[in-house]
Amino acid sequence: METWEIYSLTSVVIFAIGLGGVFLVKHFLRKIIATVIMGGGVFLCFVSFAKRDTLNFPDPVPHALVITGIVVAVTAAAFALSLARRIHKITGEETFEEKE
C-alpha cells in the first residue's frame, strides 16, 4: 500500500468520527471540536491526493487550499466558541438538549 492510500483511507475514518461526533455528542465544546476534526479529515483527503499526483514536488494547489482552509476553519470555530460562551453565559446551558 502506498503512503497516500493509507492516509486517504484514514481521512474517511476521521471524517466519519467527526460526523458522528457532531450528531451524537451533546456538549457545545465537543460539537465544535467534532466539526474541526471533520475538517481535518477533508484536508487529509486533499493532501493525500496531492501526494499521489507528485511530479518533482507534490501538487501544490491542494496544499495551498488546505492552508487557506485550516485558517478559515479555525476562524469559524473561534466564532462558534464565542457563540457557545455567550449562550452559556446567558442561559447556563451547555447542550442543545431540552431539560426535563
Next chain:
Amino acid sequence: MELLTDGLLALLTAYLAFRCMLAPKLSKTVFTFFAFGLILALMWIRLGAVDVAIAEAAIASGFMGVLLLDSLRDFSPSYSEFEDNIEQPPNQVAFAKRSLSQWVPAIASGAGLLLFLFIALQAVREVPAGGGLAAFAEAKLPESGAEHPVTAVLLNFRAYDTLLEVAVILMGLLAIFAAGGIRQFRKPSLPPAKDPVLRKAILIFTPLLFLFGAFLLYIGKSGPGGAFQAAVLWGAIGILLHLGGWRIFNALSRRMRRIIIIAGPLFFLLTGFALMARSGTFLAYPPAFAGFLILIIETLAAVSIAAALTAIYAFLTD
C-alpha cells in the same frame, strides 16, 4: 518500515479523534485535541506537505487549543455559576436511564454512520487519477516571483483565494465582536501573571518568536513557510504578552488597532486593482516585480493576521 510508520500514525490519529469525542471529561477532550492536531501535523510531513504541517501545528492545534483551553474556564464546574449544570462525568448514568425507544435513534444513527463510512471509503478508493496541477505549477513557477511552489500558488496563481481568506479572518473577528456582546457580559478577566519567572520567560521568548516569524516569512519565498505561519508566531507573541499582563493590544488607540488589522487586506486589494488598471487582470503581477510585491503583501498580511488573532484571543478571554 514506511508502511509501519504510516499505519501507526493512521491508527493513532483515528484513535485520538475517537477519544476526543468520548473522553469523559471536557478537559481531556481539549488536551486530546491538542495531541490530535500534532499527530495530524506529523501526517502532513509524511505526505510532503511541510507548509501545511506548520500551519496545522501552529493554528489548528496551537491557536485553537488556546481558545478551547480558555473556554474551559467558562464550562468547567469550578468556574461555573450554574452549579446544577455540571457535566456528569460517568457515562453509565446516562446509559442506564434510557428506555428501548431511546435506543432506536442511537442504533439507527450508528448504522447510518457505518454505511456512510463504507460508501465514503469506496468513493475515496475510486477517485480517478487526474494528474493534478503539479505540471502546470512547475511550468509557470519561474514567472511567479517565488521559488517555492506552495507560496507561488498561495500568493500568485491563486492570490484571489488568499485575499478572501484574509478577509474571512477579518469577518470572523467582526462576527466575534458582534456575538460577544462587547461590554455587557464581561467577566473578570484572568489576573495578569504575578510570577516573575513567567514574566521574564515571556520577555525572553518575545524577540525569539519575532525573529523566528520573520525567518518563516522570508524563507517562504524558497521553502516551507510564509505569511500564515509567520502570522501565527507573531500572534503568539501578542497572546503571550497578554497573558503576562502586558495588554499591548488594549494599549493601542482604537484607530491604530483598526489600521493594523485592515492594512494587510487593504494593501492586497489595492494592489489587485492597481494591477488590473495596468494589465486588465485582477492580481496579475508583472513577472519582474512579482517577488517584491509578494514579499510586501505577505509582510502586511502577516502583521494584520497576527493582530486579528491577538484581538480574537484578547476579546474572547476578556
